[in-house]
Amino acid sequence: VKVEELPVVCEFPGVFSGDVSDVPLGREVEFSIDLVPGTGPISMAPYRMSASELKELKKQLEELLEKKF
Template sequence: ISRLPNFHDPSHGKEVRREEIPVVKEFLDIFPENLPGLPPIHQVEFQIVLIPGAAPVARTPYRLAPS
């Protein structure tokens, strides 16, 4: 929604302006009218390699600071 000034709402069959959406209307200063474009492509892409069949780690969180 923040990237499009207007979008089509199939449930109402009409085009909806971003100013008509209640949560966007409340925070219009956060949603820019136009975006400059996509972010640049980075040489290193972050990824997590998953091992097929491995069980997730099931441990309770621990406190970092002593209590």
């Protein structure tokens, strides 16, 4: 199988070697997660924290997102 013959793989030729014969054949998708472009992470704390801690955490998250981290 050549890199050019696989739809997703051909978009990233620098990542794959010229021979991708060990790539498994297509499989039926059991489930999928639909992503909505431009949405942010859900703001739900895994444990209780004070309002000031949550505010600081959100600030740090925004800074990381601005840096495209």
